[in-house]
Amino acid sequence: MELIVLKKEDIAREIAKEIVTLINRKNNACLGLATGSSPIGVYQELIKAYNNKFVSFKNVKTYNLDEYIGLKEDDSQSYHYFMNKNLFEHIDINKENIHIPDGLNSSKCIGTYEQEIAKDGGIDFQILGIGSNGHIAFNEPGTSFSSHIHVVKLKESTIKDNSRFFESIDDVPTSAISMGLQSILNAKRIVLIATGLNKAEAIFRLFTEDENENLPASILKSHPNCTIYADEEAASKLKIGV
Template sequence: MEVVIRRTPEEVAATAAGIVADYVRSGPSVLGLATGSTPLATYADLIRRHRDEDLSFAQAVSFNLDEYVGLPAAHPESYRSVIRREFTSHVDLPDADVHGPDGNAEDVFAEAKRYEAAIDAAGGVDVQLLGIGTDGHIGFNEPGSSLASLTRIKTLTEQTREDNARFFESIDEVPIHVLTQGLGTISRARHLLLLATGAGKAEAVQAAVEGPVTAFCPASVLQLHPHVTVVVDDAAAGRLRLADYYRYVLANKPTGQGF
C-alpha cells in the first residue's frame, strides 16, 4: 500500500486522474467507477484531459461500484444517472460500455450474480476508484461485511443514509437497500485507488490504513491487496501516525517507479 498525501483536494483529484489516465492511454482498459462527492473532482479532471489533452476513452469500458435498489434508473440520484451526468457523457465512452447493476431487476439476487459474472467476463477491473465512508465502508459494504463478499444486496445503516441524504430532499427518500460489489469483488481489481478529502474522513482513513484488518472497518481489507494507492489531502491524513514517513517515501521514490 502506498499512501500519497497531497495538500489540497484539487491535488488529490489531479493525482488520481493521472493514474486513471495512464491506464486509459495504455490501451484497452476496464475502469471501476465510484460515486459520492469525493471522486467528482477526479472525473472533472479526466474530462479536462479528454478535452484539452486528447485523452480518449474509446477503448475503455467501465463498471459502477453499486446502485440503489428500487430507485428508477432515470432518477437523478441513481448511480447510473450520476456517473453519466458527472463523467461518461462528457467523454468518448459510449453508454453501451458503461455498466452498472440493475437496482430495478425483478430478481435482485439473480442480478447480483449476473453483474459479478459480467465483471469476470470483461477480464476484471484494471483500476478501481474508491471513496470511503465515515464508518470505513467502501462501496456499500457496511461494517460487518465479509471481507470475501461478492456482489450482493445490502441494507444501509442509518449513518450511511444520513450521509447520503444531502443528495435527496430528505432521508426518507434515501433507499434502504443497494446492490454493491462485495469486498472480495473489489479486491480482485488489479489496482485499487482510494481517495479521501477533509477532516471528516481522517478517522476512517487511519483505521483503514493503519488499524487492524477487520470487518468492523471494511476498507481495512485494502491492506491485503498487492497494489493499492491511497490518495488523501492533509486534512484527511490528519490522524495518520506514519504521515511523515509516507511523505518521506513519496519524496524519495526510485526513479521510474510510478503509482
C-alpha cells in the first residue's frame, strides 16, 4: 500500500490519467466507481479527456460500490442520480454497461451483482473514498473482511458525514446496499482518495494500525496494487508535506 501526497487537483489529474491509459490499452475495461465528494475531480478530468477526444467510454463497463436503500433512481440524493449528473451524461458510455446497486430491490441485487462483475472479468480499476471512521463504500467498522455485497445499517458518524448532501440529517437514509470488503479487495488495481482535515484521523490510523475489522480500510494493506492519494490536510497527522 503506497501513499502519494499531492494537491487536490493533482490527485484528480493523476488518477484520471491512469484511467485513460487503461481504457486506451483495454477499451472494455471494467471500472469500479465511487460517489461522494472525493471522486468528483476525477470525473471532471475524465469528462475533459473525453471532450478532447483522448478517450472513448463506448465499451467500458462500470460498477458502483453502493446505493442508499429506499431511494428511487431519479431521486436527487440517489447515487444513480449522482453518477448521471457528474459523469455518465457527459461521456459516450452505453447505458447497458452501467451497473449501480438497486436500493429498491436489494435481495435481487445481492444475488446477481457480483456474478455480473465476474462475467465482465472483474474490476480492473477501483476508486475509493474513506469515511472519517475508516469505512470504505458503506462497510462500517466491524464489517467482516470476508464480506460480499450486503445491506448495511449506517453508523451515526456516517449519517452525520453524509448529512451535508441533504437538507436535514433526518433526511439521510439509515441503510444502504454495499459491495463488501472482500468484493473490493478482488479488484486488480485500487486507488483511495482522501482530501481535507476531516480525513486526517482516518489516514493516520490507516498507516499506523495493523489490519483490523474496526478499521475497514485497513484491509487495503493486503492488496498488492493499492495507492492512497491524500492531500496535505488529509496527510497532516503523518507529518508529510507536498
